[in-house]
Amino acid sequence: MDKVGLRSYHNWVTNMTRYIIRRLLQAIPLLFIISFALFFMMQKMGDPLATMGGRTITRSADRERLTRQLGLDKPIVVQYLYWLIGNDWTMIDMDGDGIAETPGTRKGVMRGDFGTSLVSRGRPVLDVIWDRLPNTLLLMLTAEVIIILGALLIGVYSALRQYSFIDNTITSATFVLYSMPVFFFALVVMYIFAVNFKKWGLPYLPTVGMFDPMVGKTTLEVAKHMVLPVMTLSFGYFAAYSRYIRSAMLEVLSKDYIRTAKSKGLPRRQVVYVHALKNASLPIVTVVGLDLPFLLGGAIVTERIFAWPGMGRLFLDHVSRADTPVVMGILMLIATAVIVFQIITDIVYAWLDPRIRYG
Amino acid sequence: MPGSTPEFVMADILRPTEAQHLLTPDVLEAPPLSLSKMAWLRFRRHRMAIFGCVVLILIIMYSVGGSLFFSEAYANKTETTKRLQAPSAEHPFGTDTIGRDILARTIYGGQISLLIGLTAVIVQVFIGVIIGAISGYYGGWLDSVLMRFTEAILVVPQIFLLLVMAKYFGGQLPNINLFGRTLSGSVVVIILIIGLTSWPYLARIVRAEFLSLKENEFILAARAIGTPTNQIIFRHILPNSIAPIVVTATLGVANAITLEAYISFLGLGVRPPTATWGNMLEGAYNYIETAYWLWLFPGLLIVLIVLSINFVGDGLRDALDPRSRAI
Numbered sequence: 001m002d003k004v005g006l007r008s009y010h011n012w013v014t015n016m017t018r019y020i021i022r023r024l025l026q027a028i029p030l031l032f033i034i035s036f037a038l039f040f041m042m043q044k045m046g047d048p049l050a051t052m053g054g055r056t057i058t059r060s061a062d063r064e065r066l067t068r069q070l071g072l073d074k075p076i077v078v079q080y081l082y083w084l085i086g087n088d089w090t091m092i093d094m095d096g097d098g099i100a101e102t103p104g105t106r107k108g109v110m111r112g113d114f115g116t117s118l119v120s121r122g123r124p125v126l127d128v129i130w131d132r133l134p135n136t137l138l139l140m141l142t143a144e145v146i147i148i149l150g151a152l153l154i155g156v157y158s159a160l161r162q163y164s165f166i167d168n169t170i171t172s173a174t175f176v177l178y179s180m181p182v183f184f185f186a187l188v189v190m191y192i193f194a195v196n197f198k199k200w201g202l203p204y205l206p207t208v209g210m211f212d213p214m215v216g217k218t219t220l221e222v223a224k225h226m227v228l229p230v231m232t233l234s235f236g237y238f239a240a241y242s243r244y245i246r247s248a249m250l251e252v253l254s255k256d257y258i259r260t261a262k263s264k265g266l267p268r269r270q271v272v273y274v275h276a277l278k279n280a281s282l283p284i285v286t287v288v289g290l291d292l293p294f295l296l297g298g299a300i301v302t303e304r305i306f307a308w309p310g311m312g313r314l315f316l317d318h319v320s321r322a323d324t325p326v327v328m329g330i331l332m333l334i335a336t337a338v339i340v341f342q343i344i345t346d347i348v349y350a351w352l353d354p355r356i357r358y359g
Numbered sequence: 360m361p362g363s364t365p366e367f368v369m370a371d372i373l374r375p376t377e378a379q380h381l382l383t384p385d386v387l388e389a390p391p392l393s394l395s396k397m398a399w400l401r402f403r404r405h406r407m408a409i410f411g412c413v414v415l416i417l418i419i420m421y422s423v424g425g426s427l428f429f430s431e432a433y434a435n436k437t438e439t440t441k442r443l444q445a446p447s448a449e450h451p452f453g454t455d456t457i458g459r460d461i462l463a464r465t466i467y468g469g470q471i472s473l474l475i476g477l478t479a480v481i482v483q484v485f486i487g488v489i490i491g492a493i494s495g496y497y498g499g500w501l502d503s504v505l506m507r508f509t510e511a512i513l514v515v516p517q518i519f520l521l522l523v524m525a526k527y528f529g530g531q532l533p534n535i536n537l538f539g540r541t542l543s544g545s546v547v548v549i550i551l552i553i554g555l556t557s558w559p560y561l562a563r564i565v566r567a568e569f570l571s572l573k574e575n576e577f578i579l580a581a582r583a584i585g586t587p588t589n590q591i592i593f594r595h596i597l598p599n600s601i602a603p604i605v606v607t608a609t610l611g612v613a614n615a616i617t618l619e620a621y622i623s624f625l626g627l628g629v630r631p632p633t634a635t636w637g638n639m640l641e642g643a644y645n646y647i648e649t650a651y652w653l654w655l656f657p658g659l660l661i662v663l664i665v666l667s668i669n670f671v672g673d674g675l676r677d678a679l680d681p682r683s684r685a686i
Contacts, residue, residue: 320627334519
């Protein structure tokens with residue numbers, strides 16, 4: 001690298017660092033707003049003691065004691081403060097005599113302690129989430145890979161044959177798929193590939209769970225159980241992504257440098273896949289980058305229908321039982337991921353396209 | 360999640376003949392067309408949008424006109440001896456798990472689904488336009504604060520936010536009487552929470568419109584002659600940014616209907632006995648092997664209405680705002 005190049009590269013890095021720091025600073029109030037609003041709403045969601053650990057607490061003395069020990073009797077601002085920065089700096093009243101005597105043990109979210117689940121008998125929130133996260137990621141990442149590959153194929157194909165019969169058919173089909181709610185598609189594929197295939201004596205696909213407990217958690221078994229959920233997850237995104245790719249390709253294909261590449265006699269394959277696709281992938285990077293963190297949350301509806309033990313179902317189960325720490329943990333994890341991925345996407349975009357400058 | 364930001368353009372199918380059509384000799388000699396006439400000319404040629412309109416009208420006729428043939432009491436009447444009956448002459452769409460007639464329930468459910476779709480969008484447009492307009496017109500710290508707030512809502516996936524809010528507001532509102540019908544308070548809750556979580560996207564569009572429009576000379580002129588600020592915002596800038604608002608609102612109706620179906624499907628939406636297309640599907644997957652009619656008819660109606668509204672919205676985008684093709 002010559003001197004000028006090095007200097008401009010250096011400038012770029014300084015600018016980007018400044019940009020990243022500014023974005024991170026902006027993210028802090030954002031997370032405070034959203035966490036307080038959510039925490040506030042979680043307080044009125046029902047009685048977490050009602051279904052705690054599968055036991056029913058009937059004696060009112062027990063109920064009072066538990067409420068006090070879990071800190072649920074404190075004003076909401078105090079509860080939020082304990083959740084945020086912990087309570088190991090103060091004393092809490094455990095025995096109900098009105099005198100705070102026991103030192104608190106919670107460290108608070110800001111020091112990485114998300115608290116313990118109210119429902120699953122005091123297990124740390126991060127453990128509860130960690131149990132489910134791999135399942136969700138397995139499902140969602142598989143779907144994402146299939147979506148990107150499939151959408152690239154469809155998008156490039158229809159861009160190269162703009163307004164042909166096939167392109168028009170694909171456009172209509174993607175429009176219909178795009179308008180179809182996830183659960184309806186899920187029910188349709190379930191009905192076809194599980195119910196009717198079984199009826200017709202064809203090899204049919206399982207509809208619920210991650211593996212058959214009679215067979216065990218083998219790779220083949222999990223793969224078989226993944227087919228229908230992955231199909232359900234992919235269809236909507238297929239439609240959206242292939243449209244993006246099609247329009248990005250169409251725009252790039254009309255550029256001067258493509259005409260130049262063609263006129264200097266480069267093979268068509270090279271023009272399309274190297275010159276055009278490389279440039280067209282820029283807007284696609286943005287879309288994928290902004291969608292990726294949402295995979296963390298899993299697809300609530302899909303996981304519910306196919307009884308997939310992932311984050312989406314974890315969220316549903318714990319929302320319905322008013323388990324504030326777990327629900328807050330999941331939501332903050334996703335919110336943080338969204339912000340981080342927004343920044344990463346901006347950086348990657350600026351890195352891929354040197355014309356982009358962030359001031 | 361698909362459905363959050365509809366950005367399709369069906370008119371890709373149509374050949375780009377707009378300019379030629381509009382500039383026939385007759386048109387050239389006629390007095391200039393008003394915006395609405397021009398828009399109608401363009402909209403009319405969008406075949407799928409016209410198709411969408413027709414389907415939409417048919418669905419509205421189905422769910423409004425249908426109530427002349429079946430009473431709401433009939434739609435909510437349980438007859439456990441006739442549970443899970445397949446479609447027959449007596450019950451053309453079959454019966455559900457507690458023996459209610461599905462045909463009648465799709466009619467009354469459609470009314471609620473349409474009501475939720477339309478009113479949730481009114482809430483969404485109201486908040487979105489106010490916040491977007493203030494943010495874009497005033498700028499500065501007010502803009503920063505409002506936009507941080509908007510972003511805060513956008514960093515949590517909408518469905519998660521909806522579920523938390525549905526739990527929060529659930530059961531807090533009493534039943535209400537409207538047009539002689541008793542609506543469960545949960546209908547109002549769903550309308551509110553969908554409206555309260557859907558506006559950020561619109562607010563950003565309105566803000567962007569205001570940011571560019573306020574730099575125009577006619578705004579400077581209006582300010583120079585001392586026009587009050589609220590008149591500049593609502594009479595000079597807002598009408599000029601009406602096109603993207605109308606398009607977003609139209610697509611928002613489809614989105615709201617889908618979202619209602621999602622939450623009701625997950626069991627946190629509109630409470631029975633009030634039927635909606637969404638809560639008719641709740642638990643239907645447990646009967647996937649035995650009773651396809653439980654989910655097929657309400658499901659198909661949702662697909663049809665969402666599809667036709669998306670077509671109409673797409674046609675409106677081409678008609679009102681031909682420069683701003685999203686894709």
